[in-house]
Structure formats: structure tokens, C-alpha cells
Amino acid sequence: MRAFVLTGPGAGAVQDVPPPVAAPGEVVVDVERAGVCGTDAEFFSGDMAYLRSGHTTYPLRPGHEWAGVVTSVGSGVDDAWLGRRVMGDTMIGDGTCRRCRRGQQHVCEARQEVGVRDGRPGALAEQLAVPVSSLHVLPDAVDAVLGALVEPGGNALRAARATGAGAGDRVLVFGPGTIGLLVAMFARADGAEVHLMGRTDESLRFARSLGFEHTWTEDELPDLPFDAVVDATNAAPLPAKAVELVEPGGRVVYIGLSATPSLLDTRRLVLDDVTAVGILSASPGLDATIEAYASGAVDPRPLVGATVGLADVAAVLAGAHPTGPASKVHVDPRLP
Incomplete structure (x- = not known):
């Protein structure tokens, strides 16, 4: 089969590789859509922290946001899975440790991560093998485009819910990129008044086209009480800025990661009784995200700027493909 393979920083191409075979407890999925993520771009550039920690090595096959159809099953897997439309959890715990037993497999120390950590090739390929336990069935109302947006949506849903915001609350989201806009969509669906802070006129115009009227650059940000602030950027100074702007008794949520350490004064957290939350994974939010997409409460389709074939992935990761x-x-992967 065809798969996109990264062989080193800045080096990646489509290769013919052996097709996956479903091991016991696994299925093979024909991939219909796979999203390209910032994590994939960091693997391409060589900046991804897992490359330094040894969790990931080249060559690697990225891709962890996907949807497809089950086409074969391994021993111990019910044949009823055949033909089902599914997406899958990126985080696969060992199933035996204390964290897994407490339902927190996404922070299992020995976890595998599809398309991210060594041992689980990713979905930028024609086919993918994953444990059946990681699958989530997609209803008819959630097509392949929406299905491939469930994983980033799950992260965003968790961030939005972590704010605790609803009707009568005001939420500020730093970063009108894919994750930031998804957070804004879920917070809006929960009834909150959503504000977005970005750097470029283009990104803020796009946010307004999605119905978010409160969009600002940092210099334009109005002096308003924000009950929660979500940082969905990679800017090292903004975690501290979030604490400065949130109302006493409010919540700050961190879902972005900067390349260098962020510094904030925890005395501000204590003296203002602010709750800080970090979001790593979509895992606990996948089912709720599927439900939100299926009901139409959240429609992320406008966030997809382009759909390409495997041959275009290197250009996308290098930032050379316009969206x-x-x-x-x-x-x-079915495209040339």
C-alpha cells in the first residue's frame, strides 16, 4: 500500500510499504480521510519533543486524525465490525497500569500513540491497523470529513468544558487556528459569549465569517471581565497573559504548547483563586464530540481549507501548500 513516510527532518515522501495485518484484538481500516496536524509538522521540522526524548524515531509514519471503514478483523474481534465507519482514539494505554484501570489511558506511561510514538504507524496511508478497543463508531450524520475532525474536536471540547463556562459567562480564546476555533465553537454551543484574540487580520476575518463577532488583536483587546481564558497558541508569553486577564475565581485552560518553556507567577493564581487546567488528549471527549457533530450543535467543516492526496503531504508539512x-x-489517501 501507499503511505507517507518521514525519514528525517525535512525529508518525507510516499512509499510502497507492506499492508497492515490485523493482529489479535485489532482491525484494519481503509482510511477515507486523515487530518494533518501541527504535531505532524513538528515531526517534519524535527522540533517535536518526542524525537529528543526517544519516544519517536525516524523513519516514522504520521497521522492521528482519521476516519475510515473497517475491512478486516483479527482473531477475537467480532465480524460485526466489518464495514463499520469508524474513527479511533490516538492514545492506546497498556490496559493494566493504575492510570488505565482508572479510565485514564491517555496518560498511561507506557501508552502507544497512533502516528506519534514508535510502534503505531499513522493514518497518512491507505490502510491502518489499530486495536478494536480504540474505535468509535460514526453515525450516518458524521461523514468522513467530520470523522477526521473528531480527534482535534475532542481536544477542543475538553478545553471548552474545562472552562466551566455557559450562559452568562465570557470566554477569551487565544489563537484563532483550528484548535482555537473549535474551542470557540464548543464554548458558543454551551451558551458562552466568546471572544478571540489573534495576530493577523486574515485569521480574525475568518473567525468573524464563522459568526464570532468579538475578535481582537492583543493591542485592541477591550477591558472586559473574562470568566475563562483558553490559550490555544504556541506563544511562550501567553500562558502568563491568560492569568493576568482572567477574572478572580475564574479558570485558565492550556491546550497549546510553546517550543520554549512558559513562565507564569503562581502567586497570581493563588491570590486570585484561579484554577489552571492542562489538556493533553481528546480521549475522554471523543463520544461527546461525535454527538455534537451528529446533532449539528457544532459544525467544523468550514475549518478544512484543502483536501489533498498523499503526494502533496510533504508540501503541506513544509507550509508550501496554500489553504x-x-x-x-x-x-x-485514495487520491493520486
Whole structure:
């Protein structure tokens, strides 16, 4: 089968590789859509922290946001899975440790991560093998495009819910990229008044086209009480800025990661009784995200700026493929 393989920093191409075979407890999925993520771009550039920690080595096959159809099953897996439309959890715990037993497999020390950590090739390929336990069935109302947006949506849903915001609350989201806009969509669906802070006129215009009227640059940000602030950027100074702007008794949520350490004064957290939350994974939010997409409460389709084939992935990761203001790129492995 065809798969996109990274062989080193800045080096990646489509290769013919052996097709996956479903091991006991696994299925093979024909991939219909796979999203390209910032994590994939960091693998391409060589900046991803897992490359330094040894969790990931080249060559690697990225891709962890996907949807597809089950086409074969391994021993111990019910044949009823055949033909089902599914997406899958990126985080696969060992199933035996204390964290897994407490339902927190996404922070299992020995976890595998599809398309991220060594041992689980990713979905930028025609086929993918994953444990059946990681699958989530997609209803008819959630097509392949939406299905491949469930994983980033799960992260965003968790961030939005971590704010605790609802009707009568005001939420500020730093970063109108894919994750930031998804957070804004879920917070809006929960009834909150959502504000977005960005750097470029283009990104803020795009946010307004999605119905978010309160969009600002940092210099333009109004002096308003924000009950929660979500940082969905990679800017090292903004975690501290979030604490400065949130109302006493409010909540700050961190879902972005900067390349260098962020510094904030925890005395501000204590003296203002602020709750700080970090979001790593979509795992606990996948089912709720599927439900939100299926009901129409959240529609992330406008976030997909382009759909390309595997041959275009290297250009996308290098930032050379134009997408317009909608920054999410999907890959259809069935295209040339």
C-alpha cells in the first residue's frame, strides 16, 4: 500500500510499504480521510519533543486524525465490525497500569500513540491497523470529513468544558487556528459569549465569517471581565497573559504548547483563586464530540481549507501548500 513516510527532518515522501495485518484484538481500516496536524509538522521540522526524548524515531509514519471503514478483523474481534465507519482514539494505554484501570489511558506511561510514538504507524496511508478497543463508531450524520475532525474536536471540547463556562459567562480564546476555533465553537454551543484574540487580520476575518463577532488583536483587546481564558497558541508569553486577564475565581485552560518553556507567577493564581487546567488528549471527549457533530450543535467543516492526496503531504508539512484562512488540511489517501 501507499503511505507517507518521514525519514528525517525535512525529508518525507510516499512509499510502497507492506499492508497492515490485523493482529489479535485489532482491525484494519481503509482510511477515507486523515487530518494533518501541527504535531505532524513538528515531526517534519524535527522540533517535536518526542524525537529528543526517544519516544519517536525516524523513519516514522504520521497521522492521528482519521476516519475510515473497517475491512478486516483479527482473531477475537467480532465480524460485526466489518464495514463499520469508524474513527479511533490516538492514545492506546497498556490496559493494566493504575492510570488505565482508572479510565485514564491517555496518560498511561507506557501508552502507544497512533502516528506519534514508535510502534503505531499513522493514518497518512491507505490502510491502518489499530486495536478494536480504540474505535468509535460514526453515525450516518458524521461523514468522513467530520470523522477526521473528531480527534482535534475532542481536544477542543475538553478545553471548552474545562472552562466551566455557559450562559452568562465570557470566554477569551487565544489563537484563532483550528484548535482555537473549535474551542470557540464548543464554548458558543454551551451558551458562552466568546471572544478571540489573534495576530493577523486574515485569521480574525475568518473567525468573524464563522459568526464570532468579538475578535481582537492583543493591542485592541477591550477591558472586559473574562470568566475563562483558553490559550490555544504556541506563544511562550501567553500562558502568563491568560492569568493576568482572567477574572478572580475564574479558570485558565492550556491546550497549546510553546517550543520554549512558559513562565507564569503562581502567586497570581493563588491570590486570585484561579484554577489552571492542562489538556493533553481528546480521549475522554471523543463520544461527546461525535454527538455534537451528529446533532449539528457544532459544525467544523468550514475549518478544512484543502483536501489533498498523499503526494502533496510533504508540501503541506513544509507550509508550501496554500489553504487560505482555513488552516486544516485533510488527506484523502485514495487520491493520486
